[in-house]
Amino acid sequence: MAIRDRGKIKWQPASFIPLAFEMQRAMFKDQERQPKPLINDYQAEEFDQRICYAMENSFVVNLTLWDDGFTKNISGHVHYVDTITHQIRIELQSGKFERIEFRNVIGVTVVDA
Known part of the structure; x- marks a missing residue:
């Protein structure tokens, strides 16, 4: 008596499992997102003063950045502040900007060395 097997058809539902895991990871990542904190004019002015102070004295600056729902920290020397394009050029390592x-x-801290 021969075994009547469905062959590849029985494994077809398992083909979506990697996609399901990827969708689940994306869902958990979206749940960890935070709204952007509101920065008032006084805090923005204080950030500007700290950045100028660090640039004049060649101190290291720790910047807290908001990036699409997540925060990250960057530290380095402020190389240039462009008021026209509203950008800061920071030197992370020697020659890397x-x-x-x-x-x-969303946060500025000056490291006095």
């Missing part, structure tokens, strides 16, 4: 927009900055 990154441009940051003013509207993404």
